[in-house]
Amino acid sequence: MTPATRLSLACSTALMALGGAAAAQSYTIGITQNNVGVDSYQTTYEQAFIAAAEANPDVDVVVLDAGGDVARQIAQIQDLVQQDVDAMIIWPTNGQAVIPAVREAYRAEIPVIITNSNIAEEGFDFVRSFSGPDNITQGQRAAEIMCDRFKEKGIEDEAQIVEVTGQPGYTTAIERSEGFQQRLPEVCPNVTLLDSQPGNWNREDAQQVMEAFLVQYDDIDGVYSGDDNMGVGALNAALAADRAGDITFVGATNFAVGYDAMERGEYWGSIYQSPVDDAEAALQTAIDVLEGEDVPFLNYFDTPKITQENMDEFDRPVF
Template sequence: MKAKTLAALAATTALAALGSAAAAQQYTIGITQNNVGVDSYQTTYEQAFIAAAEANDDVQVVVLDAGGDVARQIAQIEDLIQQQVDAMIIWPTNGEAVIPAVRKAFQEDIPVVITNSNIAEQGFDFIRSFSGPDNITQGQRAAEIMCDRFTEMGIEDEAQIVQISGQPGYTTAIERAQGFEERLPEVCPNVTLVETQPGDWNREKSQQVMEAFLVKYDDIDGVYSGDDNMGVGALNAARAADRAGDIVFVGATNFAVGYEAMEAGDYWGSIYQSPVDDAEAALQTALDILNGEDVPFLNYFDTPKITQDNMGEFTKPVF
């Protein structure tokens, strides 16, 4: 009789444990990214996002890549809605074009987190949070880096610079250029920005853009690029033309190639930003929202200045 009671108790305990496991909250989170193959930052971001999800037993993820195609991303958002994911993370291909699809997710009560590059302000009512860097601040800090260097060189009243921006229509590109262009005349009012052309986050295209700048302008004292991938493309063009030693190169989002060029003394400064932090913050922001926690609408992580003077304080980027 006692053995039967113990057996019954054990069975009851096992059933209770199974019931508890079944009741444990597990979320499905979908992510559609901008263009994973275009640069090492986005590739590393995806790897870090998947690793963070695999380390968390409470989440399953659907990982998609738009390949830089707005129409494809809109279709992916609609597909995630059809799958009834619990939350959605979007790295927008275009900050305005995705808004109607984001509105559909909002109407289906799917919380949306925008990652890395924000959507246009008219879509803010349809998202729960932005997780990523403050790109305007990055542009401002890059302008300060460049102005400080010109001041050290004694050319702050005569320097001429060119800018290589990111993908047209892409919020990060717009904001980094905006921050730079607004801050530069405040700190170095006599520095002249003579021209801006897009490099589309692509090193080879940026090299071609810089080649054209070098032909067009005999006097270029500085180059600001929206990220180091493009900045190194510009540096390569200047090296080929034997003009690299005369130009101050400043970027944003410090890539490994930018760090190495700084070590070599060819590239002056950038903004330190980790794709691993970026990816982990996006996933955690979505989970915090699903768990009912308060999350800032603009959930920024810090991106400090890095130059040849202080680069020893920073670990070489993994991307």
């Protein structure tokens, strides 16, 4: 994939060539993403975003990927400002560090939509809308899944757990951890959180973190991971150590690998989230803002609980 892909739709171009007298308003919307290659969720998101743009003859998009590099993303935001795009969608690499660049877009009167993972609160004044999941709620629901399972097993007063978080400084990682750690003591006050370490949204990193946990802690009853990609990494470490059978694994963003592990009975539960819905919602939010629609600042889509007990109600994820 090239760093920048411009999708110019022939239908829109033809209408412009005719003078645009009868044409609908056309828009150029730029997007800079976090790190498309890091996991299948982000890869599927990009594919869905491009497909949604191609289906709309009135939209041209400039698609960029920061590759997880904050400096690169800041430069991409500045480049989109120079291109004078009609609207900008940002999937932040770091919710704090991008704020000055977002302010530049705001001052250039380019409406900014934040997608998937919000920026820090002090940047909210420069943003028209956030489109994505409610990550605090996801973390809370994951805690409820974990607690309910412990109650079924009769260990809610003695269970010990570890946590594998996402990329440090990344708002989704922070919020899912906060939601989980806030809710767990409310529903299972006697469960002990032994440790929390970042897995960087990477399965191999999460596996290494879990390997260290297994060496350090003799008694682990549960693992909460910020997404199923990391959760399966933690599961793989436990399987290799022959300790998976005693551990309840709960994640968020139900990846196909997590769904399959649930089907095998190795992984207990997660939060169901679609990258296709995520991408389509971000693009539509940008279009709605440009067309003067009344768009809520926090434009969440629902992310329900999924466990081994109700997984037959959900389609296998496409990522």
